[in-house]
Amino acid sequence: MPEQIRRFPSLSHWGAFTAVTQGGRLIDCEPFARDSAPSDILRSMPAMVHSPLRIDRPAIRKGWLRHRHQSDGSERGRDEYVEVSWDEALAAVDSELQRVRAEHGNEAIFGGSYGWSSAGRLHHARTQTHRFLNAGGGCTNQAGNYSWGAAQFLLPHVIGTYAPVTGRVTDWNSVTSHTRLLIAFGGMPLRNTQITSGGAGDHPVPGQLERAAAAGIEFVVVSPTKADVPPGVRARWIPIRPNTDAALMLAMIHALITDGIHDQEFLQIHCVGFPALRDYLEGKTDGIPKTPEWAQAICDVPAETIRALARQARNTRTLLTCAWSLQRAHRGEQPYWASIALAAALGQIGLPGGGFAFGHASMNGAGNPRMEIAGPAVESGRNPTGSVIPVARVTDMLLHPGQQYEFNGREGIYPDIKMVYWAGGNPFHHQQDLNRFSRAWSRPQTIVAHEIWWTPMARRSDIVLPATTTLERNDIGGSTRDRYVFAMHQALAPVGSSRNDFDIYRELAARGGYEHRFTAGRTEMEWLRHIFESMASNWRDNGYVAPEFDAFWSQGFVEIPEPEKPFVLFEDFRLDPAGKPLRTPSGRIELYSEKIAGFGYADCPPHPAWLAPDEWLGSPKAAQWPLHLLTPQPAGKLHSQMDGGAASVDLKINGREALRISPSDAKARRIGQHDLVKIYNDRGACLATAVIDTGLKPGVVVLPTGAWFDAADEKLEIHGNPNVLTIDVGTSRLAQGSSAQSALVEVVLWEDAAPPVQALKPPKIGKWNRAA
């Protein structure tokens, strides 16, 4: 008799689904019935949950087993692993934690553990890592994120909040009813709207775009690639050089001023600092008027196009939206500040369908109409050490303990890290300049990782603890930008000997004598009830009544109704600037910031400006490295998660990531369709498969992120991981964000034999043999 088929409500960052199991195996992930555009990534899951890439048992790197914290860290990535019992592994972690705490203090433990982890909020590995380390006396943590690190620290100075970059922008109902012209810097690539941090019940963007098309909204997509034009809408593509949007925006303001059509009343009543910005735009401060002709030389967009776009935007209801990618670049603060200044000069901030916005297609949920009520969340507690670095500066920290750095008006000193603890992230995915990072990674005495699969990070850690997937535990998930909250029922027994991150930490906390501080005395199900009830209490305070937990748990989800009135960003402030001021020092939009002026940063002046990035097509370095490399998000996966899954592997060509290159750049290098190529600069090199793209601005090449790092040495990465090429510098001293999108490279045909990719094959693991 065939085994019974069973079905469980579940959730991932790429959408809600029903987990279908048979005989203890996941056989299918059926999209949530109410999802209007489910993600293809779901199909990667069944095989990945049972993949030979799963970490079967706790494992310790041989060199570390022999020499403990005195082992040679540069062996990470080369050494073999041996399997050990859970007891042995946890004893090793516990004694290392105790040793480092006693000898070096808690701030010598790096527990930033950046990474997306799972959609379930209780078992969210990064949150649990913070909770566990905080309960044990603290660690060195990370501030900000890779997604919108520059915006997070700039926007509060300019508009008093960074909420708009989290998706709290003028909503799609307002857009489809009122917007006539939508200028999308960085475009609207639908691939990115598959993802919501915390998961989602619906993917509304394709439907919202259909309504926008039916409403006759004109889209102008400013981007280096035509692939960023969303399908089905009336759209115009303005090709632009990467990292030059700030110049284009400033020239649009200049054009408005020249025509005398900038909104003087809005600039005077709702903003401060326009006169200083105007002096800069007119060249009074540096002798260079920021005219459309000036911008043309920088952006390679015709001056007439810039002028016409400025006029068109002023004469109709216009929404500007910037992809998050614009600020994930060297000097990435500037295009964001400039877009706010441009929107201010257009005078439509706070009007339905007008003003500025961010990330409409950077993630599912930006501008999704939703009541402003809480989502499910777990408290990670306070970090007693107070030690924290800007997230993307991890390599600097590991390489330069004791060095001073500046960050948002304060000075910090990098701590001396002896132990790294990582769960739910993959720094060999997310960090820039991976060769430099690998050198930094060799320095700590001990590195502990919890992972599900043998990812590049797991293969470079000392003590590796196998974690469960979301299918193997009970959880609750959801985000504040989606109208559903989900019950996630355990569908499978833990695969292999894997354990939940929560249980691993509970056991370690018990060994360290602080179990109760970590668990608060709650079991898994008690936690889920607690998370739900905290959320429900916030809902009640906001006039919305949630069902009882038990009803929610058996129903599998709860739906939040759409708000009655469309949300318009800064509508209240527009109507009543004195009564509803912004949380900036002046209460108004700051086009000149006294606060930032006080920092005295040449790399982030007190008003938006064109600051040439270190690497761009107009920089001296372009003589040697003539191509600008963009590294967008991958279509077939979330970052590096499940790179070996079907949705990801099907988009690789000949087993490697695809590098898009323009026909003229390909021809000049005798590169043909699907040729194997090497992409390189003075930081590193990787191999990829060339795809010739007629919709790409010449001078620009595109290699998505996500391929599992596969390099035997610093000379060559062979799978197509672009982070061996990207630059590892902060956006500026203000935000210290990631500058991933600012890298110059050269590309050549690879004529040698094609080295086979190893990263997606499980490593050879030795059995426990103390004599080995």
Ligand SMILES: Nc1nc2c(c(=O)[nH]1)N[C@H]1C(S)=C(S)[C@@H](COP(=O)(O)OP(=O)(O)OC[C@H]3O[C@@H](n4cnc5c(=O)[nH]c(N)nc54)[C@H](O)[C@@H]3O)O[C@H]1N2
């Ligand atoms: N060049 C370049 N680099 C970039 C970017 C770019 O645009 N260009 N983008 C940046 C951005 S915006 C981001 S957000 C980062 C993303 O960087 P990360 O968030 O670090 O990338 P992920 O691949 O999502 O890593 C999550 C890891 O957690 C593991 N995991 C999932 N669930 C669990 C769990 O329950 N327990 C445990 N223990 N592990 C789990 C997964 O297997 C995976 O290895 O990358 C950044 N890097």
Ligand SMILES: Nc1nc2c(c(=O)[nH]1)N[C@H]1C(S)=C(S)[C@@H](COP(=O)(O)OP(=O)(O)OC[C@H]3O[C@@H](n4cnc5c(=O)[nH]c(N)nc54)[C@H](O)[C@@H]3O)O[C@H]1N2
């Ligand atoms: N499928 C999928 N979706 C994802 C993710 C994923 O891994 N996979 N990751 C999620 C995460 S964590 C994040 S933070 C978001 C990131 O969201 P974004 O930062 O918006 O995403 P990117 O794909 O890096 O960039 C979007 C587009 O910006 C364009 N672009 C790059 N540089 C410039 C520039 O200088 N000027 C202009 N005008 N355009 C430029 C590129 O052509 C690119 O296609 O995506 C989320 N969505």
Ligand SMILES: [Mo]
């Ligand atoms: Mo991100």
